[in-house]
Amino acid sequence: MHSVVLTKGVPDFREGQVSFDEDGHLERGKTPTVMNPNDRHALRAALQTKVRKGGTVSLMSMGPPGYMEVLQEGMRDVYADDLYLLSDREMGAADTWATAMTVATGIQKLDDPPDLVFAGFKTADGETGHTGPQTEWCLDMPLVTHVISLDIDDDEGVLRAKRLVEGDVEEIETVEAPLPAFVVADPEFEPTYRKAEHRLKHKDLREQTRERAAEFGEYLDDDSDLDVAEYDRFTMWDHTALNLDPDFIGLDGSPTIVAGVDPIPKAPSEREATMVDPDDEGAMERVVDELAPYAAGD
Amino acid sequence: MTDDYEHYEAVVVGAGPGGAAAAATLARNGIETLVLERGVDAGSKNVSGGLLYAEESSPYTIDDLFPGFREEASDREVTEHYIHNIAGRNVKTFDLHDLHHHDTEWADSVLRRKMDSWLAREVHEMTRETGGGLLTEVRVNGLLREGAEIVGVTLDELDPIKADVIIGADGVNSELARDAGLMDWEEPDEWFQGVKAVAQMPEGAIEERFDVDEDEGVAHLFSGDLFENVRGGGFLYTNDQSLSIGTVFHLDSIADQRAEPQELLDNLLTHPLLADWIGDEYTELEYSAKLVPDSKKVAHPSPYRDRLLLVGDAAGQMQAQGPIIKGMNHAVTAGALAAEAFVDAKSRGDTSAAGERYVTKLENEGVMDKLRPTRYRTLGRLGEVGPVASAMNAVTDSVVGRTAISALGDRAESLFNSPFLMGMLPDTRMGYVTVPTVVAEQLGSPVEGESTVEPPELDDRIGDLTYDVDEGNPHIELRDNSFAASGTAVTACPVSAKDFGGGCYRDEYVGSNGTEEHVVSLDTQPCVECGTCAVVADTNWTHPRGGKGVEYEQG
Structure with a gap:
């Protein structure tokens, strides 16, 4: 069972990591790049398949060389086996369509064609949710989105999944699709390991992948003499390797026209705060008086 | 399937x-x-x-x-072993070398x-x-x-x-x-309850204060009148960089006397005998508790x-x-x-x-x-029978007993070192309280100095523990919340106390239809999973799910 998981590097929007300038614009240089958080669910779905059914998980991304560290994160945290980066200047500034074209070509170039391709639900920066389904369209596979649980029947050559209908957590349907198939994991996706055998295997993989990610880290180290191109679990392809015409990828291949950008206004700070000393009984009484009407439901 | x-x-x-x-x-x-x-x-x-x-x-x-x-x-390998008989400030220490080394290849903390x-x-x-x-x-x-x-x-x-x-x-x-x-979890007299504090020690302090090398350690045991007549004793063991200081009592004694286990531990921690060992800075790394089966009865x-x-x-x-x-x-x-x-x-x-x-x-x-030593089954158990136990206790505490103990003098030490005698000790107040107290009074001498140790309050002890609470899924259920059925847990539970609102068990009066009922309420959040309430209260007791509940870092 070969799974390919698509991922993207995004600004780390977590508190304390992200940095904005005075006008509310993201300061890209000061904000670290991390693996798109939703992609973890896709990787977890692929890992569950690997633990239950064996096989390998390949992690693929399109982006600048700095994304190697994003791929390493996926290897370390969610146990990816092989890493692929599609990278050159011609691919830069691509919209979702040009990205899908490029990524689908990357998947088709793999020696071992995948049984499953996984994508996360939306990236934290673009938020379009287009790239996954557009890649699927290029690959012409069955598409199952909003998947919250997954089971593979390799005898029958099908997947059975529970998915949220219209992304609604209240409405769940069970679907079946022939392999190979394209799965978009919902953030509600929860891997389940109900067998001891699976948990033991998961534990083995944790040991193995930590070692592997550390090994890759040595190649990525700036001070190291090791050449990352030599690392057997990492592959980088440019547009010539993929045999792609530069006119159909990157900025030139992107039909999307951005009409304008409106910054989201900062939330006005209208609320007033009063500092209260918890040891001051009079002040605490006033707090209680203040809150009492709300507690009474007024 | x-x-x-x-x-x-x-x-x-x-x-x-x-x-x-x-x-x-x-x-x-x-x-x-x-x-x-x-x-x-x-x-x-x-x-x-x-x-x-x-x-x-x-x-x-x-x-x-x-x-x-x-x-x-x-x-640490424990190379020295002592028992201290305590009556107020009076302490008589026996070296338990022979008992400790009897049948012992090694003993490590x-x-x-x-x-x-x-x-x-x-x-x-x-x-x-x-x-x-x-x-x-x-x-x-x-x-x-x-x-x-x-x-x-x-x-x-x-x-x-x-x-x-x-x-x-x-x-x-x-x-x-x-x-x-x-x-089963029926009889409190089949169990002991232990509570323990792990106290941090500065580098080199154990070697200096206990006069041992880096590869040596000490075990101290304590009994006498410092535990308010609750049957049991205390211990102090030297670890690599900390001390394990704890108390172990018969659960029926804790239950009957409505004793607060954490306070009995504090009695030990603050006794002047321990002052020099603990030092001026008392840093408690962890408070913990555990039920201990009494193999004599339940093995x-x-x-x-x-x-x-x-x-x-x-x-x-x-x-x-x-x-x-x-x-x-x-x-x-x-x-x-x-x-x-x-x-x-x-x-x-x-x-x-x-x-x-x-x-x-x-x-x-x-x-x-x-x-389950045969000699305990025959002799020790007899000593626990009500009238016999009271008689033995009275004799020990009488002029006759006191004279006998004084006459024994340091030969008493050899009696404490007999695995044979220790194996048939009856589990009564006599062994835990009366004998040690009389020994300390008749043979001991007062310790000098004052303890500056201030043990943490219970809410701080709970606050310092790590929990992963299984929200909405309490692992213990009170079957009968009347004070008569489950009230003992308020004091016996090592993370509850009378008039303390932050523990597992608290008692309250609930009025309904003009009558007032004395009931007990349970919050399993601070539970340390010791099992005490399974014995002393009426509960459906289970452990939390995997990975949930308390997580000890010292243990």
Whole structure:
């Protein structure tokens, strides 16, 4: 069972990591790049398949060389086996369509064609949710989105999944699709390991992948003499390797026209705060008086 | 869909020393062994006073089974052993050298998180080679049966698992032992309750204050009048960089006297005798508690049912006779013997005979007689019979008794060093309170100095513990919330106290229809899973799900 998981590097929007300038614009240089958080669910779905059914998980991304560290994160945290980066200047500034074209070509170039391709639900920066389904369209596979649980029947050559209908957590349907198939994991996706055998295997993989990610880290180290191109679990392809015409990828291949950008206004700070000393009984009484009407439901 | 169940030759429930010893022995014999531990890490649910013995007479010791154990997993070798008889400021100290060294190859202080965690890594490696392995964060919640026969285990996190043998090493509150009907939580007089504080020590302080080398350690025991007549005693063991200071009392005594265990511990911590050892800066790393079975009464003579074999605390295999306190070593021996019994039975083609073989081994190897000494059964028990106990107590405290003890002088020390005598001590106030108090009064001398130790309040002790609370899923349910049925828990629970609102149990008066009822309420959030309330209150008691609840860092 070969799974390919698509991922993207995004600004780390977590508190304390992200940095904005005075006008509310993201300061890209000061904000670290991390693996798109939703992609973890896709990787977890692929890992569950690997633990239950064996096989390998390949992690693929399109982006600048700095994304190697994003791929390493996926290897370390969610146990990816092989890493692929599609990278050159011609691919830069691509919209979702040009990205899908490029990524689908990357998947088709793999020696071992995948049984499953996984994508996360939306990236934290673009938020379009287009790239996954557009890649699927290029690959012409069955598409199952909003998947919250997954089971593979390799005898029958099908997947059975529970998915949220219209992304609604209240409405769940069970679907079946022939392999190979394209799965978009919902953030509600929860891997389940109900067998001891699976948990033991998961534990083995944790040991193995930590070692592997550390090994890759040595190649990525700036001070190291090791050449990352030599690392057997990492592959980088440019547009010539993929045999792609530069006119159909990157900025030139992107039909999307951005009409304008409106910054989201900062939330006005209208609320007033009063500092209260918890040891001051009079002040605490006033707090209680203040809150009492709300507690009474007024 | 029974056919879908996973099957392992052996399932070991619990990764403490008993489970580890069983698993290692099974794995060495090529038995496919799965070990299931409910904590986030082995040792995260475990507490012990902290002395682990290797007995010369024992067929298995932990370093036989795990080479490297003493270097990697234990703290200090305890080379000196004393008991202090205390009456107010008066202290008479006896050197328990002979008793301590009787049948002892070595004795090390241990902290369970470090120790069990190390053992678990070794066990996982060994069992993985057999096709099994060790899993954490999975809680076995009961026995799987086919008809009436036990054939496996059921779990919160996994589908049921079948096995040819199940080693129940799931501790003092073993849910498997209860499910099988081998143990119960009925009688407080069958249990002890221990509470412990681990106190941080500055670099070099142990060597200086206890006058030992880096590879030496000390065990101190305390008894007398400092525990408000509650039957039990205290201990202090030196670890590598900390002290384990604790108290152990008969649970019936705690319950009857409405004693607050944490306050009795504080009585010890603040006694002037400990002032120089603890020093001016008291930093408590961890507060913990545990129920301890009294093997004299509850060590099960036939701890098996069908394929289930109980070892360690789960089978009541905890020896506490006066100053002799040994639990982990018996769990190790029993674990290895249970494994051996299964290996023998398998080689003879009848795995169902493992239980019987295990019982025979426990008897032949002398384990049962250590746990339930014959002389205690005849003499000690007699001393616990009401009128006899009062008479003995009165005599000891009378002019006659006092004269006798004074006349004994330092020869009393040799009596305390007799394993024979200590093995038949009756569990009455006489042994724990009266004799030590009279000894201290007649033979002792006052300690000087004052203690500056200020033990933390209970809410700080709870606040310093790590919990992963299973929101909306309390693991203990009060069956009867009347004060009459469950009120004892308010004081006996080591994380509850009268007039303290932040603990597990609190009592309150609820008015309805013009009458006022005295009731008890329960909040399991600060629970340390000791099991006290399972005995002294009317509850449905279970452990939290895998990985949930308290997580000890010292243990």
